[in-house]
Amino acid sequence: MTETTPGWLSADELNAARGQMPILYVEAVPVRVDDSGEVTSIGLLLRIGADGTISRTLVSGRVMHHERVRDALLRHLEKDLGPVALPRIPASLQPFTVAEYFPTAGITPFHDPRQHAVSLAYVVPVTGDCRPRQDALDLVWVSPQEAVSPALQNEMPGGHGVLLKQALAHVGHIS
Amino acid sequence: MTETTPGWLSADELNAARGQMPILYVEAVPVRVDDSGEVTSIGLLLRIGADGTISRTLVSGRVMHHERVRDALLRHLEKDLGPVALPRIPASLQPFTVAEYFPTAGITPFHDPRQHAVSLAYVVPVTGDCRPRQDALDLVWVSPQEAVSPALQNEMPGGHGVLLKQALAHVGHIS
């Protein structure tokens, strides 16, 4: 499920908005890269849902009113990975894909029962020390091979496993 | 100014939402291409604003709740260019850029006094007969060279001229 911060709307207002229009999100796939830019590992957040199930997620969150997409990316990366993760926000806003989460399952590979969210997705190298914050239990680094394994994909519901595969395809890793 | 259709929200609700969160738009640069895919001309809509000023615009509009981005693109293209324009919606949702319109001028090259709009921008070849509808007076086809001329750029306020230049740069035309 996509991570959400109520932000500048009250919970009621946000709920009302969610039933009326698509909500804009950004998503980041945090990666480690070598000197030639090749992705060597992917960072996944370990979260416990309201129902106690464990899931692995990417960095994601809403774009606020009057906030630039690149500032939203930076804010969510710092919020989820800590203040010294040193993310390299891309110079271009062209996302590798646009993920459309519908409250109805099956329209796209992406599903969010709470809302219609449209997410701009980026691969973001991080070079610093990552310390998960907020509601994340832990951050684990996995290899591109592990990232697409069925076991791990099963722990990424709502289409986040698909988005991770798309990110890996974009950087040339796929199997 | 970005074109807007109230859609599923009442005018009041839309105004309230506009002060609270970014509104998701799609924008299309309609083009004619030759057999090798090279852009030969660009379609611009001639509009008259509430204050009587004439402007040239691209195809744009909101993404509705529970509407796919590609369906929103198709809907706005048909709305602005007529039912037999035969647009070739791209197979990939990766936009050539994301244009951020802020109610405050100067944060980005894009400005919309009414709202914070975030727009996924695509180049869309159209092969059929285009008949402007709605509030557009006319559709004119200009060459890539004309499209970047200062005279024409001056008729595209709010950053739409910049977006057109970005589209042309993306397809290899720039001067």
Next chain:
Amino acid sequence: MTETTPGWLSADELNAARGQMPILYVEAVPVRVDDSGEVTSIGLLLRIGADGTISRTLVSGRVMHHERVRDALLRHLEKDLGPVALPRIPASLQPFTVAEYFPTAGITPFHDPRQHAVSLAYVVPVTGDCRPRQDALDLVWVSPQEAVSPALQNEMPGGHGVLLKQALAHVGHIS
């Protein structure tokens, strides 16, 4: 194995060049799309190799001296799919990926024992009637789901199965 046409070089000259520099290729994933641009099926060529093995391939071939990339794409699509396939060559030359085929296996997911080929890869909707020509036995249309099945992937050696998966990820289909 990547398809090759000797073209303007003699076979000897081409062989010499192949040992000395990367050879520029284009690759196209032919697709059928619906009105909203969504990919509904993928066209794969059935070929018989010199050793009798059957393989499925994408459209590919060299870029000639003094030939534009978009003209090379058009030429190879017409050569492989026939003169009335009506391919929609993309307006932008930005490929969805660059596939690097090395004569040594394992450096990238792509392998071509004959040469170091660097291939610009595009998804190309075709709207006309496709009649495979040249050395292709047949053209089959498969669904995005079939395209990533292990059985079919096994018939696409040298990394072409990987490239097909990358193409599907780019257009939002992956599993």
Next chain:
Amino acid sequence: MTETTPGWLSADELNAARGQMPILYVEAVPVRVDDSGEVTSIGLLLRIGADGTISRTLVSGRVMHHERVRDALLRHLEKDLGPVALPRIPASLQPFTVAEYFPTAGITPFHDPRQHAVSLAYVVPVTGDCRPRQDALDLVWVSPQEAVSPALQNEMPGGHGVLLKQALAHVGHIS
């Protein structure tokens, strides 16, 4: 004019190859970015041509046989900007454009009298200390606004000024 290093071919062999097939290049637009990834300045190399004319160029060079595109990018960035420039090679090989330099002027905006070169172009943030080497006299950092000024564009022949504008359009700066 595109920079060239003979590399693994003798000068004669390279000349022969240049008349027979397109030569694969990489080009990098070196940029400084702020924490949010926004481009703040662009690095241009000052060169003196064989005829004494001064020109400003981007980082560019051939991809060698059996060399990965990302390794070629890294090699040319280190060669032109020095060993401590710390370039951030992109995680994805998807270039922002493919520039086609023809020996005949006018086919594309790009021209190289020596050869048909096809160049994969990337925007590459550099974070370290840049010290131009080889045949470059100096490296100057200019603002996005200066980069598109007619005066500076006039010093970038062969289409490099166009490529720089395309790069700036890709990262959201254009005027």
